[in-house]
Amino acid sequence: MIEVRELSRSYGELKAVQDVSFSIGHGEIVGLLGHNGAGKTTIMKMLTGYLEPSGGEIRIDGLDIAEQRREAQRRIGYLAENCPIYPEMTVLDYLDYQGSLHGIAPQARRSAIRRAVERTELEAKATALIGTLSRGYRQRVGVAQAILHEPKILILDEPTNGLDPAQIQHMRSLVRELAVDATLIISTHILQEVEAVCGRVLIMRGGRLALDSQLDAIGRQQRLLVSLDRDPDEVQPILAKLAGVSSVSVLDADAGLRRFALETADLRATSPLVAQAVSQQGWPLYGLEPERQDLEALFGAVTLEQVEVAHG
Numbered sequence: 001m002i003e004v005r006e007l008s009r010s011y012g013e014l015k016a017v018q019d020v021s022f023s024i025g026h027g028e029i030v031g032l033l034g035h036n037g038a039g040k041t042t043i044m045k046m047l048t049g050y051l052e053p054s055g056g057e058i059r060i061d062g063l064d065i066a067e068q069r070r071e072a073q074r075r076i077g078y079l080a081e082n083c084p085i086y087p088e089m090t091v092l093d094y095l096d097y098q099g100s101l102h103g104i105a106p107q108a109r110r111s112a113i114r115r116a117v118e119r120t121e122l123e124a125k126a127t128a129l130i131g132t133l134s135r136g137y138r139q140r141v142g143v144a145q146a147i148l149h150e151p152k153i154l155i156l157d158e159p160t161n162g163l164d165p166a167q168i169q170h171m172r173s174l175v176r177e178l179a180v181d182a183t184l185i186i187s188t189h190i191l192q193e194v195e196a197v198c199g200r201v202l203i204m205r206g207g208r209l210a211l212d213s214q215l216d217a218i219g220r221q222q223r224l225l226v227s228l229d230r231d232p233d234e235v236q237p238i239l240a241k242l243a244g245v246s247s248v249s250v251l252d253a254d255a256g257l258r259r260f261a262l263e264t265a266d267l268r269a270t271s272p273l274v275a276q277a278v279s280q281q282g283w284p285l286y287g288l289e290p291e292r293q294d295l296e297a298l299f300g301a302v303t304l305e306q307v308e309v310a311h312g
């Protein structure tokens with residue numbers, strides 16, 4: 001449904017997005033995560049055809065966005081980060097205007113607007129001026145605009161940004177409801193957002209795709225964290241050769257202590273082997289524990305500068 005191959009975008013010297021590839025199937029809800037400036041909005045603008053890539057290819061439903069931009073855009077609904085909304089227009093007038101931009105014929109527009117207003121629960125505010133609405137309602141107007149032409153793909157840039165907890169709950173249930181008959185990409189830097197609604201996560205770091213994983217696979221990953229006061233050059237050859245250990249990397253370092261992350265198929269079997277090897281070397285063992293493997297831990301690990309020192 002969405003195919004992205006080696007996508008890049010530079011702003012002058014700055015490489016905002018570099019060689020990003022992924023494909024997203026029908027009905028998936030994908031969270032695009034990353035710190036500020038990681039490249040999320042730039043990717044979304046390219047996916048929606050509003051920004052030209054410097055390199056690479058995007059296909060929407062088989063259509064090359066560079067060659068069939070209009071056709072591709074008909075399949076996409078987009079809530080931009082700071083959704084440009086006209087404060088002096090009423091909700092209905094704004095949706096009518098957006099409907100015309102989406103190419104919906106005047107006779108079909110009325111029922112499309114009614115449906116979008118119902119789905120976003122905007123009935124009570126339909127005749128209000130947009131400038132008088134709370135942030136939560138304005139976001140709903142943005143979503144209503146994005147779903148007017150019933151797109152197969154919805155791209156929402158920070159849909160809960162600036163909302164209060166009740167509005168966030170409402171937006172989350174709306175997103176889940178929209179996902180019943182559309183493919184969704186949601187950009188956010190809020191991890192709970194992704195955990196609450198997404199099935200898969202793409203994590204960006206410095207313009208590159210650092211991780212692409214199903215959320216249910218994340219809990220199953222097995223890593224053992226070992227805290228030592230030794231150099232990676234010293235530790236790596238010893239730990240990497242232990243039975244079951246497939247890689248050893250430095251997770252972080254603090255006050256002379258390094259945490260090494262060991263990938264292993266069997267945490268239980270590997271732990272005593274590590275303790276034994278460390279003790280045989282005469283190294284003090286400052287910590288030995290399974291990694292807390294939730295999205296937060298994973299996000300921290302992949303967005304930190306991670307130093308890979310070995311692959312067994």
Ligand SMILES: Nc1ncnc2c1ncn2[C@@H]1O[C@H](COP(=O)(O)OP(=O)(O)OP(=O)(O)O)[C@@H](O)[C@H]1O
Binds near residue numbers: 035
């Ligand atoms: N029009 C522009 N001109 C120059 N640099 C830009 C432009 N738009 C974005 N950038 C830069 O490109 C990088 C990626 O920005 P982008 O907005 O895609 O990140 P983001 O992950 O969406 O961040 P945020 O979470 O803050 O919205 C940043 O360093 C940003 O400053």
